[in-house]
Amino acid sequence: MEYFFLDLGVLGSITAIMLIGLNLQYGIAGIINFTYYSFVAIGAYMTAVTTMGHPAAIYAKGPLAERYILQWSLPWPIGLLIGGLSAAVLGLLVVIIAVRRLRSDYLAIVTVAVGYIVLNVINNYTPLFDGANGLWNIPQIVKLPTESYAMYLLVLSLVAVAVFMALSHRIYHSPFGRVLRVIREDVIVAKAFGKNVQLAQIWAFVLGSFMAGIAGGLLVFYIGAWSPAAFQPTESFLLIAALIIGGSGNYWGSLIGAYVILEGIAEFTRFLPSSIPGTVVGPLRAILIGVALILFLRFRPHGVLPESLLRLYPRKRKAPMAPTIQAGTGNVPGQAS
Amino acid sequence: MVSEFFEAVGFGLVTASVIALGAVSLSLQISVTNYINFAYGDLMTLGAYYALVFDTGLHLNFYLAVLLAGIALGITFVLMHIAVLQPFVRSGARVLTLLVVTIGISFVVQNVIILIWGTSAYRYTVDVGNALHLGPFVLTAGDIVIFGTSVLLLIALQLFLKYTKFGKALRATSNNKDLAMSSGINTDLITHITWGISGFFAAIAGVALAIEENNLRPFEGFNELLIIFSAIILGGIGRQTGALVGSLVIGLAISISAIYLPSAYNSVIAFALLVLVLLLRPQGIFAGREVAD
Numbered sequence: 001m002e003y004f005f006l007d008l009g010v011l012g013s014i015t016a017i018m019l020i021g022l023n024l025q026y027g028i029a030g031i032i033n034f035t036y037y038s039f040v041a042i043g044a045y046m047t048a049v050t051t052m053g054h055p056a057a058i059y060a061k062g063p064l065a066e067r068y069i070l071q072w073s074l075p076w077p078i079g080l081l082i083g084g085l086s087a088a089v090l091g092l093l094v095v096i097i098a099v100r101r102l103r104s105d106y107l108a109i110v111t112v113a114v115g116y117i118v119l120n121v122i123n124n125y126t127p128l129f130d131g132a133n134g135l136w137n138i139p140q141i142v143k144l145p146t147e148s149y150a151m152y153l154l155v156l157s158l159v160a161v162a163v164f165m166a167l168s169h170r171i172y173h174s175p176f177g178r179v180l181r182v183i184r185e186d187v188i189v190a191k192a193f194g195k196n197v198q199l200a201q202i203w204a205f206v207l208g209s210f211m212a213g214i215a216g217g218l219l220v221f222y223i224g225a226w227s228p229a230a231f232q233p234t235e236s237f238l239l240i241a242a243l244i245i246g247g248s249g250n251y252w253g254s255l256i257g258a259y260v261i262l263e264g265i266a267e268f269t270r271f272l273p274s275s276i277p278g279t280v281v282g283p284l285r286a287i288l289i290g291v292a293l294i295l296f297l298r299f300r301p302h303g304v305l306p307e308s309l310l311r312l313y314p315r316k317r318k319a320p321m322a323p324t325i326q327a328g329t330g331n332v333p334g335q336a337s
Numbered sequence: 338m339v340s341e342f343f344e345a346v347g348f349g350l351v352t353a354s355v356i357a358l359g360a361v362s363l364s365l366q367i368s369v370t371n372y373i374n375f376a377y378g379d380l381m382t383l384g385a386y387y388a389l390v391f392d393t394g395l396h397l398n399f400y401l402a403v404l405l406a407g408i409a410l411g412i413t414f415v416l417m418h419i420a421v422l423q424p425f426v427r428s429g430a431r432v433l434t435l436l437v438v439t440i441g442i443s444f445v446v447q448n449v450i451i452l453i454w455g456t457s458a459y460r461y462t463v464d465v466g467n468a469l470h471l472g473p474f475v476l477t478a479g480d481i482v483i484f485g486t487s488v489l490l491l492i493a494l495q496l497f498l499k500y501t502k503f504g505k506a507l508r509a510t511s512n513n514k515d516l517a518m519s520s521g522i523n524t525d526l527i528t529h530i531t532w533g534i535s536g537f538f539a540a541i542a543g544v545a546l547a548i549e550e551n552n553l554r555p556f557e558g559f560n561e562l563l564i565i566f567s568a569i570i571l572g573g574i575g576r577q578t579g580a581l582v583g584s585l586v587i588g589l590a591i592s593i594s595a596i597y598l599p600s601a602y603n604s605v606i607a608f609a610l611l612v613l614v615l616l617l618r619p620q621g622i623f624a625g626r627e628v629a630d
Binding site for chain 1 (some may be wrong): 372373421424425428430432433434435436437438440441442443444445447448449451452455563566567570574599601602604605608609611612615616
């Protein structure tokens with residue numbers, strides 16, 4: 001039971017990092033990204049291959065051979081950073097297509113297509129990614145028994161969540177964040193104020209992709225394996241659904257989406273009576289999330305924690321100059337004469 | 338080498354005709370409603386399963402089963418529009434919101450299919466026949482029926498749009514909804530009819546796809562949807578001819594590239610072409626609607 005909550009905590013925190021990054025792209029900057037999970041996959045892969053060293057002796061050759069590039073054994077923080085940066089580089093490539101003036105819904109389709117290309121190349125181009133076999137035997141970053149290791153990663157991922165939440169908070173209330181929100185609401189207004197729309201969007205997207213890469217790295221440290229089959233496009237849709245139900249725009253909503261909507265529902269289906277077969281639980285869960293997504297969009301489009309809640313606690317700033325009207329110095333509209 | 342090329346062109350034409358069924362009807366719906374239906378692929382699959390029920394479950398004639406599946410899916414589309422999508426449109430939802438709603442529908446449909454039919458592959462009772470040599474092409478009887486049906490349906494649709502009163506009203510609605518409404522056209526009814534037509538075509542496309550792929554699986558339509566979108570965007574959004582040309586280009590590109598590349602990269606070719614076109618000519622080959630949100 002204890003381990004169950006530990007597992008939920010680690011996976012929930014890693015998902016939270018993904019949602020914080022996705023919220024920066026979609027919730028705050030309004031750039032649609034239907035292939036967010038591809039960035040998680042790239043981050044995970046690069047982190048793994050830069051930290052795990054050469055394959056174990058039994059997997060070095062023959063039909064069971066595990067093939068992958070680099071085979072470095074760097075210290076894990078550097079590997080994690082490389083994972084994040086690789087995802088950021090892929091993000092840069094995608095956003096350059098994304099900022100072209102294309103209707104937002106068609107752009108969404110394009111991001112799905114890019115995700116497919118990435119997944120397909122990974123799956124089929126064996127020299128680079130070892131195809132559908134993926135990676136396994138990824139060593140723990142510190143040698144610990146299972147439960148203590150989970151605890152270690154829980155602390156690590158919670159630190160990452162805290163850092164990215166703080167970053168989101170700073171960005172949201174900064175001039176940069178305000179520009180992003182203006183772009184989201186009305187690109188023309190942002191341009192009219194002389195803001196560099198494309199640069200702001202590129203930054204938001206690349207930062208969000210970086211967070212996806214970090215989340216991927218932590219995931220691969222925790223699970224110890226990596227397979228392209230785990231990175232299907234539907235995973236990205238689940239993330240978007242969770243973000244919208246939690247409250248897109250509001251970074252606290254990302255936490256609700258991660259811990260409650262995604263991990264909570266997934267983990268608690270374990271406690272369903274065993275008479276319900278596993279082949280039914282998965283589809284039922286997806287149907288539940290699909291229906292919840294539609295109902296939320298219809299009746300509570302801003303999610304559980306709407307963005308407007310953030311404005312209840314604005315940062316301190318100088319009080320604006322109150323318009324003063326001096327009595328008797330002319331006609332004030334609305335004043336009875 | 339030359340014969341290989343012609344064979345590929347033959348397959349390409351069949352592939353293109355399957356894509357075109359989806360692309361033209363989805364494009365028609367987008368041009369009338371002005372938002373994307375992301376559930377189209379999964380609904381295509383649902384239509385194919387409807388046909389399976391009529392075919393192997395009720396033991397009807399195969400062609401009758403496909404016709405009934407088309408009508409049933411058309412009704413499903415209209416009901417889905419009335420129950421789910423129309424309330425969103427009425428409340429003034431943005432196109433992106435509607436896209437996400439249809440993703441939700443796609444989730445639900447896909448998993449309902451898995452719940453009912455499982456993930457194993459099914460086949461229709463129809464026999465596609467052996468490969469025949471027709472001039473330079475090598476095709477099965479099934480391929481020829483698919484190609485012929487697709488061409489006939491697409492011609493019928495064009496005639497319907499051009500010469501009937503409904504067709505004219507539909508084109509008017511797609512062109513300018515407010516103006517159509519003030520000319521006394523019942524645009525609500527026209528929108529329902531559009532969804533019905535889209536559903537009918539989706540079922541036929543789903544069955545054709547299942548025959549072309551040699552079996553029916555739950556994710557078939559979803560994977561095909563992205564190829565259909567590539568064709569639509571390639572040709573320019575909201576244009577019927579654009580969707581046709583786009584389908585032709587994508588279909589031929591997929592099958593001709595299979596000569597030089599492993600077949601696993603089939604869909605990659607379609608998407609790479611899409612990304613390339615968007616980089617060079619964001620409005621598509623045939624300039625579609627103004628690019629705006």
